[in-house]
Every structure is written in structure tokens, then in C-alpha cells.
Amino acid sequence: MKHRKKAISLIVMGTSAVALVVGCSANTTQSTGQGNASSGTASVKVNSTGSSHVVNYKNASGTIVWAESFTTGNLANELVKAFEKKYPKIKVKLQVQPSDTDTNRATLTTAISGGSSTPDVYMGDVIWPAQFANSQLAAPLSDYLPKSFWNRFSNGLVSGATYNGKVYAAPLFADTAFLYYRKDLLAKYHLPVPKTWEQVKSEAAQIQKAGGARYGFVWQGADYEGLTCDFDEYLADAGGQVLKNGKADLTSPAANKALSFMRSLITSGVTPKTVDTFQESQSENVFTQGNAVFLRNWSYAWSDSQTPSTSKVVGKVGVTALPTFAGHGSSGYSTVGGWDLYVNPHTKDLPAALQFLDWMTGTQAQSILAENSEMPTNKTVADSKSLAKYSPVFALLPKVKFVSRPSQTPEYPSVSKAIYDNVNEALAGSISVSKALSLANQQIDNAQSSGGL
Amino acid sequence: MGTGAPESPNVLVRSRGASHLQRTDKRAGLSLLTPAGIVILAVTIFPIVYSVIMSFNNIQITQNGFRFQFNGLQNYKQVYSAPLFWHSVWFTVYYSIITVAVELFLGLLIALAIQNVERLKSVSIVIMLIPWALITVISAQMWSYIYNGVYGVLNAILQQLHLIHAPVNWLGQPTTAVISLMIADIWKTTPFVVIILVSGLQMIPKDYYEAARIDGANSWQSFWSVTFPQLRGSIALAGLFRILQAFGIFDLPFVLTQGGPGTATTSIAMLGEETLFTNLHFGLGAAVAVSTVILILGACLIFLSAFRGMVGEEAQ
Numbered sequence: 001m002k003h004r005k006k007a008i009s010l011i012v013m014g015t016s017a018v019a020l021v022v023g024c025s026a027n028t029t030q031s032t033g034q035g036n037a038s039s040g041t042a043s044v045k046v047n048s049t050g051s052s053h054v055v056n057y058k059n060a061s062g063t064i065v066w067a068e069s070f071t072t073g074n075l076a077n078e079l080v081k082a083f084e085k086k087y088p089k090i091k092v093k094l095q096v097q098p099s100d101t102d103t104n105r106a107t108l109t110t111a112i113s114g115g116s117s118t119p120d121v122y123m124g125d126v127i128w129p130a131q132f133a134n135s136q137l138a139a140p141l142s143d144y145l146p147k148s149f150w151n152r153f154s155n156g157l158v159s160g161a162t163y164n165g166k167v168y169a170a171p172l173f174a175d176t177a178f179l180y181y182r183k184d185l186l187a188k189y190h191l192p193v194p195k196t197w198e199q200v201k202s203e204a205a206q207i208q209k210a211g212g213a214r215y216g217f218v219w220q221g222a223d224y225e226g227l228t229c230d231f232d233e234y235l236a237d238a239g240g241q242v243l244k245n246g247k248a249d250l251t252s253p254a255a256n257k258a259l260s261f262m263r264s265l266i267t268s269g270v271t272p273k274t275v276d277t278f279q280e281s282q283s284e285n286v287f288t289q290g291n292a293v294f295l296r297n298w299s300y301a302w303s304d305s306q307t308p309s310t311s312k313v314v315g316k317v318g319v320t321a322l323p324t325f326a327g328h329g330s331s332g333y334s335t336v337g338g339w340d341l342y343v344n345p346h347t348k349d350l351p352a353a354l355q356f357l358d359w360m361t362g363t364q365a366q367s368i369l370a371e372n373s374e375m376p377t378n379k380t381v382a383d384s385k386s387l388a389k390y391s392p393v394f395a396l397l398p399k400v401k402f403v404s405r406p407s408q409t410p411e412y413p414s415v416s417k418a419i420y421d422n423v424n425e426a427l428a429g430s431i432s433v434s435k436a437l438s439l440a441n442q443q444i445d446n447a448q449s450s451g452g453l
Numbered sequence: 454m455g456t457g458a459p460e461s462p463n464v465l466v467r468s469r470g471a472s473h474l475q476r477t478d479k480r481a482g483l484s485l486l487t488p489a490g491i492v493i494l495a496v497t498i499f500p501i502v503y504s505v506i507m508s509f510n511n512i513q514i515t516q517n518g519f520r521f522q523f524n525g526l527q528n529y530k531q532v533y534s535a536p537l538f539w540h541s542v543w544f545t546v547y548y549s550i551i552t553v554a555v556e557l558f559l560g561l562l563i564a565l566a567i568q569n570v571e572r573l574k575s576v577s578i579v580i581m582l583i584p585w586a587l588i589t590v591i592s593a594q595m596w597s598y599i600y601n602g603v604y605g606v607l608n609a610i611l612q613q614l615h616l617i618h619a620p621v622n623w624l625g626q627p628t629t630a631v632i633s634l635m636i637a638d639i640w641k642t643t644p645f646v647v648i649i650l651v652s653g654l655q656m657i658p659k660d661y662y663e664a665a666r667i668d669g670a671n672s673w674q675s676f677w678s679v680t681f682p683q684l685r686g687s688i689a690l691a692g693l694f695r696i697l698q699a700f701g702i703f704d705l706p707f708v709l710t711q712g713g714p715g716t717a718t719t720s721i722a723m724l725g726e727e728t729l730f731t732n733l734h735f736g737l738g739a740a741v742a743v744s745t746v747i748l749i750l751g752a753c754l755i756f757l758s759a760f761r762g763m764v765g766e767e768a769q
Contacts, residue, residue: 102730102731105730105731106726106730106731109514109730109733110730113514113518113519114518115517115518131733135513135514135733136514136515136516137514222711222713223710223711223712223713223714223715224711272602272603273602273620273622273625274601274602274603274620274622274624274625275625276622276625276713276714277601277602277622277624277625277710277713282601282603286603291603345516346516410733411732413727413731413732414732417727421713421715421716422715424713424714424715425713425714425715425716425717427714428622428625428626428627428713428714428715429626430626430627430714430715430717431715450531
């Protein structure tokens, strides 16, 4: 009896608290609005009216914080040292971000949506501009920088950072995927470097059967963004697309062909079943330990495969553009990846931040990036003949056809999740290819119309 | 209390015009409680109320912070119409029920076993504390090496023993992924149950067992009529703590499966985190969070009333 009374009083307390809150919420709406408006005029000097005005940053000075998320150790330090030498009036403090992209985003959104003025400049994924612009987590750079600023970048990169006609990020380095192969094994079994996906599958099976390697072809099939990248490539190769006139288009025959092929790689034994738990590092591990013939991975896998301390296949690896399906051209599509520089809209030193952006996308910084095997976004550096000496993947770039993820919508995370969740389930074999695609199709349209879960 | 009495009552008496010593004593008490009250208000009540408010609003992040737009039950409607929400509720509920039940059962067995081995008790408790003391993210990473489908330890052992012929893709298939998570969870939190139950066992007076023996009870009977009724408080406590934790399951699937394959191991906490911090839908995310709180509250009440009813009948 006593306990029941307690429980009842608990419930009553709970409901009255809720009622109280519901009653109050109309008022709180107003008061928070007012509070924000007043704090806005006091602290935010960026974009007070929404009109554009070019900022002169030639004499910028002060200290800015740069949130960096390079995976290679000392690169950020090297860049900052070179920058501070050139611009001694500006000091750059480094803030090292989590390497997991989603965790990184969570820390940035927490800080910036909370009104923090640091980091002043941060590195962000190329698929973030729409979402970050929509939530005002990134400053509209095209308002503050002259039009001519954007001419320095390679074609197509700036449009990827544009949302509703404004540019929200400066491309820092690009990335894309390649096919890595064991040239020693191909030579041993007298096989050519594959140009089609069908060839990849049959050559891998042949080498596996002869005992040349345990697995044929490894890639990224886990339940995460990377799987959307892999799937988009097969989809583009088959002639399909994720969105057609803004609507999901995954019930097409091309989408079916793409996913059926991915699944068949697993059922035929060319790809290990566990690929549905592989992210980049797991797939790369299998390859660098000498257990697979082919690997789909980003450009950094080249230097990883040539590092004797971690790789057993140094000197045995070749790299080429991704293949395509037979009858669909000479080479396949590669997903555009990479990282941009964004500016915090609450920054207290916009000129210094812009000066830093200017230098980081200029020839000196971009050459340093290239020396560290990051693909430069600055056209002058990217097109220079000397680039190929840093990494053989740079020499392949003219051959690569690019496919962008449908990240022009602020709902992109949900759109991508609709793809990788269902594709992952189909790879695991728990739902059929056509069921996975129709579910993905439906969830993409839902996400776009209502901004769902 | 006493030292502050000469000064503070005077101030209070003058300002308020009150003259009863009792009332000023009460005031002094309240004022001494205020700092603690403010802290509790700031770190517990405020966030809860704030997320309830958020869940009734459409929230846009703007340059000047959050912009609230009251939209009534719209967020809840959208959350409750999403199949993924119900899927994650279902996963969280059955995952919690199974793991907590197994943990309570195993925990009780181990606690009873330890209780009877007087010499090794402290050593075994220390050993068992290791899994519980390890940070989950780290032990989950360890489990991912064990479960790994290519070079995993578990596959290697099972293949050596000829129990399986080909490596099993533990985390890549829905059923095995769920079971793998449960095993890792049970491994980690059973020691917590054991500790609570061992301390509960030590509180039972030895005389009771002696009396039971004199009455001719065998060990099974003395367990049911002495140990279990005396231990029910500790079991309820352990169960309650575990249910609270289990319903918030996040770190294990976050590291081991990212909620996959597909959405098979997406818990309600993961869904909330994703809605909030990946999709940046703060109103929807708050609605998920508030629903979670109600769900946990309900689960705890059901557990307590069920457990008390059962034990009550047994005891009488």
C-alpha cells in the first residue's frame, strides 16, 4: 500500500511537472528569443545584417584557434609553423579533434551552437556544407571574400561547398578512391590489371582457387558513411543515381545491378562475409597483411601499403583507377571525399581567420599537403607535373571520373543512413536486394520531406 | 547550526519581522540547504525540464543560439510514426530484460558460491571487479578483436576445437550480433550484481541458518525461506541499477556494431544521439530522450512492483 502511494505520488509529480512545462513553453519561447537577440548584437560582429561585405584581411593580427583532424601526425604543426613564419602577427593555436568523423561533428556542433567563439577555423568533411549552413554553424565565406578568391580551386570543388548560392567552406584537400592490387600475384598467374568489375571478381576467384591469397577483394561494407561511398560508385558505374529530380531513384534496374553485384562478391566467396563489418582500416589491414588480391580504398592507402613497419606487401602493390561494369566505359566512378576549412560564425577575429584560409589554400600550404600525399585542391599545385613524384595515385587523377554524394540537402545524414543501413542489411543477407533498395528509397524520400529520425 | 544562531536570526528577524525562534531556525536550515539545492537544480532538474521544453518545439540553430518555435506534439507524432523508433524501443526492451535477468541469475549463483568459499572471497571479488572497472569503450574494443570475423580470437579457438569449420561473422549477422553484444554486456556487469549480493548475504544473521537447520531444513529449503527473502532488497537494488543502465545501452553497440547490421542493434540511446548530434534535429532528439526517460521510469516501476509482489507471496 505504501509503495503504491509512493508510485502514485511520483506519477502525479511527473505529470504536473510536464503540465507546468507545457504551460510555460510559450513564454520561454519569447524570452529565449529576446535573450538571444540582445546577446547577438553584443558579441557577434560577423554578418549582423546578412548583407555581404568583403573583409580586408591584409593587416590581420591576433590569435586564432584551428581545430584540425588530420590523420597523419605532424602535418598540422608543419603547416602552422610555415604560416606563422609568413604572418608573424597571427598566432595559430591547434585544437586536435577526434578522428571519428561523427564524433568530431558532435563536438563542433556542441561548441558552436552553444555560441563558443573558438575554434575560429575548423576542418570539416566535404559533405557537411548544406547541414552546417542550414544550422548556421559555418560562416558564409562568399560574403567576406572576393569572387576572385574561388578561382584558385580545381573545377567542381567550390560547388560542393555551396548551399543556396553562398559558399560556406574552402576546400582544403581532396580525396578519392582507387583500386589497389597485388602486382606480384597478377604477374604470377599471368593476369592483366582489371578494367571491369566482372574481371576483378573472376581474377580474384582464380587466384584464390590457386591458393595465391586467402581473399579476393576487400572493401568497406560496415554500417556507416563509408558504405554509402562504395555503393554510390557501383551505382554510378551501372548508370544509376541516388536522386533524380530531387526524388529517390533506387528502385531502378541500375541500383539493382549495383547492389546485386556487391552481394554476389560475398556469396561467391571473393569477398569475406565479414566485409559487412569492415571500415577502411579493417579492409586495409587484410590487404597489407597479404591476405587479399584487391582493395578499394582512398589515396592514403598507398603510403600505408609502402610502410614496412605495418605492411607485408611493400613493393608488391599496384594502383589504378576504379574499374566499371563491362560495357560502361573505360574506367569507373570514384566518390569525391576530402576536407574543407570552415569559419566559426562567432569568431572574434574574422580577418585573421580569413588570412589563414587564404594561405592554407594557396600554393605554399597546398604543396606541403601534396608532399604528405594529400591531394591538393589548389589548381596550380594540382596540375603541376611534379605532383606525381609524391604518390603514384596523383598520376591517375586525369583518368578518374568523379561521383559526388547527394549532400546538397541539410538532411544528408538521414539520406546517407537510409542507404548504408539497408545496403548493409542486404550485404549481411538478412533482406533481399530489391527489398533493401525499396526500403532505402522510401526512407530517403521520408527524410527529405519531413527531416525524420 | 548552533554557531550561526546568534547572528543570523537577528538579521532575519529584523528584515522579516518574525519573532519565533522556530521559524528562524527553519529559515537558517533552508538557507544552509540552498547551495546544495541550487547545484541539484542546475545539474538535474534544469536539464530535464529544458529537454522537455525542447521536445515541444521546433528548434533551429541560428547564429545567435537556438531559436524555439512551439509546435505542440508535432515532434512526438513524428517520432512515434517512425518505424525505426519502435524498432529501437523493441531492441532496447528485450536486450535489457534478457541481459538483466541473466545477470541477476548468474550474479546470485556466483555470490552464493563466493559466500561459501571463505578463504578466496576477497581475491575472487577483486578479480571479478576487473571487467566492471574497465572503461566500456576499451573493453568493447577488446571484444571486437575477439569477435572479429577474419582474425578474431573466438573463431580461432572454435576452429581449433573443431566446433566450427568456417569462421563465423559474429558481428555481421543480426542474430549473432545481438547475442555477441549480450555476452559482452553480461561479462562486464555481472560482477556489479555479485558485489551487491555478496554484501547483502553478509547482512543475513547466521542464527537464521542455524534455526533453519534445527528445524530440519535442507539447503534448498533454507535458501528459499531464509536467503532469498532476506536478499530481496539487495536483488531489487541490483536489478534496479542494472535496468537503469541497460535501458541506456550505448557504448557497446556504438563500438562493436554501429547499430548494425542494418539497424538490428540500434538502441534508443543511439537513436537519440544520432538524431541530436548527427542529424541536428534537437526537438526530435529531445522527444526521443523524454520518451526514453518515461520508458525507463515505467520499466523500473513495473520491475519494483512485480518483484515486491512475488517476494511478498513467497515470504508469507
